[in-house]
Structures are given as C-alpha cells and as structure tokens.
Amino acid sequence: MKKFAVIGFPLTHSLSPDIHNHAFMQRGIPARYQKIEIVPEQFEKIIRQLKGEEYGGFNITIPFKNRVISWLDDVDSDVAAIEAANTIVVENGRWKGYNTDIAGFVAPLQALDRQVKNCLILGAGGAARAVIYALGNYLKVDELTVAARRKTQAEQLIERLHSHCPATRLKSAALDGKESDLTEFDLVVNTTPLGTYPNITQTPLPSLKRLKNNAVVYDLVYNPDQTCLLADALKTGKDIRVISGGEMLIRQADAAFQLWTGQSMPYESVRTHLKKILEKAR
Template sequence: AHPGGSPAARAALPATDRRAAPPPGAGLMPINGKTAVVGLMGWPVSHSFSPAMHNAAAAALGLNLVYVPLPTPPDLVAEAVRGLRALGFLGANVTIPHKQAVLPLLDEIDAGARATGAVNTIVVRDGQLRGANTDITGFSQDLQALGVPVAGRRALILGAGGSARAVAYALGMAGATVTVLARRPAQAHRLAADLAPFLPPAHTPRVDSWDALAAHAAADLIVNTTPLGMNPHDDASPWPRALPLPPHAFVYDLVYNPPCTPLLHLAARAGISHANGLGMLLRQGAAAFTLWTGRAPDLNVMAAALPLAQ
C-alpha cells in the first residue's frame, strides 16, 4: 500500500522534499515594527499544523509576516474577532469550534461561506472583516490536481459535519450527483436543506441511511468526512471491511494523520485509487495565504514544514 494514495493518485501532490524548505531558523524574517500578523483562532489550537505551514511559506517568499496561534475561548469570540481589526491583523484562520460563531461578526462573507454556514478564513481589508471558506477551494483543487473527474459522477459523502458541508457544496457546484450518509440522519437532512438554496436541484445532496452503504456500489467517488481513522479512532473505518468498495471508485479520506487510514488500506488492498486529505490541508491553507498576502505560496515548502514530513 502507498500511504496517502496510489502512485497515480498522489503523483499530483507536491513532494514533501525537505530541501524545498529553509532549515530551521534560516531565512526567517526578523519580527520588527513592520511585521504583519495573521493567526489561528480556535479552542484549542495547540495541535495545529497551520503555524509551521504558513510561517515556512512566508519565509520562502521573503515576506515580513508571522502566523501565530490565537487560543480563543468560546465566550470571547466576539472580542477576538473585533481585535483582529483593532490590532491591524491581516486576518486569521478559524477552526473548531468557531467556524459558525464568527459569521454574524463579519462585514462580508463569500458565497461558499454563506452556503456552508462556516468560515475558516477572515481577511481584514479596508477596515472590513471578510469571511471565506477555503476548505471548499482546497478540496476542489486537490481533486483537480489528482485528476479525479467530478461532473456527472456519483459522489457518496460519509458524515454530515462541517467538513461534509464544504465537500458537498464543492461537489454539487462541480456537477456531481451527491448522496450523504450519516449516523445522525437529522444532521444530514439539515445539511441538504441548508445547501439546497445554493445548488441546482439536480446537484442538491440527497440523504440516505448509514446502513444503506451496500446500495451505493455504483458510486464513482467516496469521501470520508468523519473522524473515523483518526486518533482516537485510528483503528476504525467508516466503510465495513466485509463490504467490497466499488472497484471503479476513487476513495478520498479527509483524514491525513495517519497518512494511510483503515479506509485507505481497504482501498489499497483492493487496488482502488485513493488519497488522503493532506492535499486539501495544503491547498486550503495556500488559498487563505493568497487572500491575506496576494502571493501564491509554494506547496512543496508548506508540505515539507509539516510534522508529518519530519
């Protein structure tokens, strides 16, 4: 098995070549009175790979910018968001559990954030707080880089949380027929209802029972958005081991740590093309970086900075 995907699948993912990133401490811009600041708002944020990824990208471009963790208790979200503008931040990423809570605090939100009801990137520009959801961009761009066709294909999404909303919107906008399976049907139905006003009827997600996996053997694309396969569920697979995966499908697991989850092991053993979510992580981060700076970061540099590459 090839961690993170079949050879053909992951060929499009930037190689995590340590030579692409500066050695620790080398090439880093000094922090001074002109240093621009961005950060990550969440609770907690100590586990995040984002600071390493973004600081490496900024250093490689010679930008006087620093990306810092911003641990934000839920009862202080409003103060923290207002503080971004007051303190002259370029912006911030937003992670669990604040992606929904920040929406009413912003001056503008883009179409994707409005449709999914979630913001993962705030940009401060001309005194305005603007929200975006670059998870949508990251997922779409990674599928494109992997050469996975979407238009007219049958997509099956496992899970109905915040990530599933971004995936369902991205797939629906790209012309896929989307079905969502979740252990909590009410959550899946709410996802479909919330996305319906923003998608053509033919591409609005349908909902089926979690127990109906076997009825979706014709799926062309299977996307796991659940935490199954990630610590502390790293032995679990959302797809039953006894149920064969559709042989013609592409299997995409948003989990990237561990690089080869039980679901991806199943796909590898069956000779089915597959990929983990590392490319989505990198590409959503790169999209946010570009929104803040107007510069396109080097994905190889960002990948090499991740602890997974060390």
C-alpha cells in the same frame, strides 16, 4: 512585519502556524502567524479586541466558523451559501470572510483524471457542508448521497443545501457500520474524524470489497497521512485513487495564503515540512 493568526478552540494540535510560517519564510515574506485560542465564553470579547489591532488576516476553525460571520464587514458568495467562514482578509480595517475549505477540497480532485458523477459523503457535520457545496456547486456532480449515523442529520443538511446545488440529486442514508454496496459511487469522501491519530484503526466503513473499479476514495483526516480507510481502498486490488486529508489541508491553506499575499505557497516544500512534523508527533 504583518501578523496573521488562527482562531479556534482548542488549538493544541493546529498545524496552521507550521504551514504558514514555513511558507512565509520560503517566499521571503516578512510576516508571522500565531495561534489565538479563545474559550467560547470569551469569543465576542476577544474578537472585539482583535478588530482594533493590526492583523493582515485570520484563519477560523472549530467552533467559530459560523459564529464569526456576524463580526465580518463582508463575505463572499461561498460563505453566504454554507454559513461558514474559515479565512478573513483585513484591508483598511474591514474584515471580509472567505471559505477556502471549498477550494482546498476541489483542487486534488481536479488534478485527477477521473470523472466524478455519483458521490457518497460519510458524515453530516460542518466539514460535510463544505464538501457537499463544492461537489454540487463547483463540480456539479449528478448525484450525491449523504450518510450519517443519524439519518435525520443528513436529511437536515440536504435541506439546507439543496437550493445551492440545483443540478445535483441529493439523497440521505444511514451510516450503520454494515458492509455497503459501493459499486455505484465514483467518489467516496470521509468527513468524519474516524481514523484520526491515535485511533488509527478506526474507519467509517467496515469493508470496501464492493468498491467500484476506478473509484476515488478521499479522507479528510490528515493524521496519519494514510488512514485505515485509504489503506483498505488500496488493498482491494482495483484501480483506486486515494486522496489524503493532508492534500486538502495544504490546498486550503494555500488558498488563504494567496488571498493574503497574492502568492502561492511552495507546495512541495510545505508538503515535505508537514510530513516531517506529523512523523515527529507520533
């Protein structure tokens, strides 16, 4: 039986084992997936041990997506660009790093019948890095504004990624909690943790009254499935499409699953399973 695991700290609320073990069972694949929680001070020691064990692959989450790169034997072009790996494939003892957050983010957008040219990204942390790269390098949007509480953080992130998004105009802005004019944006993406359970009344934007008609609002938060931000978007009465973080969570897991097994996850079955787990946790 092949072994897989997620590595990070903390992992108390990680849903990766639930998602992957369900998918393995549904596909009849003899494999198991577990959590390997590593305190940051022990990271190098434990990784060295794991390199000597028999695993088929790993997922990497906070705070090790960058730190793990020095332990990889090879990386794909996406990892090289954004300096973050969330998936490892082990073949003949060699570890190769991938970033399936990019594919996971893009997939729900490609399924929509909306044209995305001008985007607003809320937040400038690690999640924003993958989103900006995906929009600029894969979807090749015309313009992208990164808004953060500390505008300098947004400026620094843009400086790091602008060479990987040559066809996209990158701008920075302050995320100051005031009502914003959103009429120019086809897509608004929340990459901050605001609105995550149990703080479900929090939102990165106090008002969506000035949201563009036909816009897409995408929240990377997956618990709850409909955040305050998404609920506010739907209440505008405009022709708005919303995408929940659960969509990205499953799609990025599916991309990793395919790298490991050559098969896709049973999407609807996994989606139903995830929804039940989140409902029980509340």
